[in-house]
Amino acid sequence: RDSCAGYLNLGCLALTGPGYVKGIEGTTLHVHCRYDVGYKGYKKYWxxxxxxxxxxxxxxxxxxxxxxxxxxxxxxxxADDLTMTVTMEDLQEHDAGTYWCKIQTMWIWDELSRDVAEMVKVNVILATTPVVSTLLPTTHTFRQNVSIEVSTLYTRSPLTGLHLLLLVFLKLPVFLSILCAVFWVNR
Incomplete structure (x- = not known):
């Protein structure tokens, strides 16, 4: 998980992020990366x-x-709380992947610049996947008080409605018929 492995980069500990975040398709995902006071005023990018x-x-x-x-x-x-916030609206399945919070430290900004970086893996949960909203926190605190917010959406499985219909129109009448038959036989 260490984005600085194998590199001599004194700024590696100057930027921290959540490392892994997940959001639900169609919702908004907020990713917060915290940086050292020495990088106040520098350009940040995603x-x-x-x-x-x-x-x-x-x-x-x-x-x-x-x-x-x-x-x-x-x-x-x-800058007041030394945090950069990335917001991904209307999250889609193709948004899943590896991202980087970065601070531009080089005068020349190109593909080969070795800027301060922190990796963030984004996972997208499909809206059709059953999710129990009480198990998915809306805010979770990570190391060094860095937090991410995941907009939660309670999704009901289509099978829940079908099960309710089967219960009311099939299972309940069958149960009552069996119960009546047992009482009639025992009479």
Whole structure:
């Protein structure tokens, strides 16, 4: 899980994230990465790829605290609490994958820049998958008070409605018929 393995990078511990997040298809996912005070004012960005070097840049800040957007993904730097927040709206199955919270530390920003990076694996749960909402927390705290918010959506399995219909119109009458037959025989 250590994105700095094998590299001499003194900034590796200066950026922390949740490591793994999951969201439900069609909802909004918020990912928070916390950075060291020394990186206040630096440009932050969110990119996708198996490795932090050469990952595809999706959205980035311009050094301020305004929300920057690219499609359904936005980023905001909260300098007061040293946190960058990435928001992925209308989450889809194809959004699952490996992403990186990154801080631009190089003067020249290209594919080979070795910026401070923290890996975040995103998993998307399909909306048709039965989910028990009490088992999926809305907020979970990770190391160093970094939290992620997962918008929860209670999804009912189509089988739940079918089971209710079978219970009322088939199982209950059969049970009552058997019960009446037992009382009639015992009479």
């Amino acid at each position: 990119c996708r790829g198996e490795h932090d070097i050469g990952c595809k840049n999706i959205v980035g800040t311009k050094g301020g605290e305004t929300v920057e957007r690219n499609g359904h993904v936005s980023i905001r730097d909260h």
